[in-house]
Amino acid sequence: MATQTLTEQNFEQIVSENxxxxxxxxxxxxxxxxxxxxxxxxxxxxxxxxxxxxMDTEAEQNFAAQAGIRSIPTIMAFREGVLVFNxxxxxxxxxxxxxITQVKALDMDAVRKEMAAQAPTGER
Numbered sequence: 001m002a003t004q005t006l007t008e009q010n011f012e013q014i015v016s017e018n019x020x021x022x023x024x025x026x027x028x029x030x031x032x033x034x035x036x037x038x039x040x041x042x043x044x045x046x047x048x049x050x051x052x053x054x055m056d057t058e059a060e061q062n063f064a065a066q067a068g069i070r071s072i073p074t075i076m077a078f079r080e081g082v083l084v085f086n087x088x089x090x091x092x093x094x095x096x097x098x099x100i101t102q103v104k105a106l107d108m109d110a111v112r113k114e115m116a117a118q119a120p121t122g123e124r
Contacts, residue, residue, distance in 0.1 A: 003044050006053040008063040014053055016081045020103055021051040025067070025074040027058045033073045036090035043096050050100060077103045082111060 006014060006023060015021050024040050026033035044052035057064040057072055067076075070088070077085035077099060084103055091099065 003041060004051060004053045006055040006060075008060055011055070011063065014051060015078045018051045019080060020049070020100070021053060021078040022100070022103075023076040023078070024052070024054045025057050025064060025069050025072055025076070026054055027056060027072055029058075030072050032090045036073050039091070039093050039096060042093070043100065047100055050104075075099075079103050079106055079111075080108050082108065082115070084111065 003024075004014065015023075022040075022043070024033075024036070026037070028034075040052060040054070044050075055064070057069055072088070073090050074088045075085070075091060075096075076083060084106060085099060
């Protein structure tokens with residue numbers, strides 16, 4: 001599966017309607033981003049059950065700022081609409097593969113229970 005283009009307009013829909021979504025925040029002028037692109041693309045072809053999406057931080061500056069992107073590339077992973085991984089820096093192929101394996105293996109009931117336990121009392 002080819003990577004999808006993520007925008008502020010389609011972000012919520014893509015993240016909420018898919019089980020696992022990996023997001024690569026990048027920019028065309030970023031050397032490490034360009035170096036990471038083939039790794040991300042190869043992963044999208046191998047893991048057709050995982051949505052691989054790319055957000056151009058230059059085109060989506062407002063959203064990138066709201067998402068707290070301070071360094072690119074930044075990789076985020078969502079599982080069942082929940083952010084479960086957020087890290088700046090390109091991942092080598094083996095680490096990206098390991099990340100996907102870990103995200104798929106998460107017990108989301110346990111993750112939600114832990115999130116609820118950490119939420120301030122008024123938000124439970």
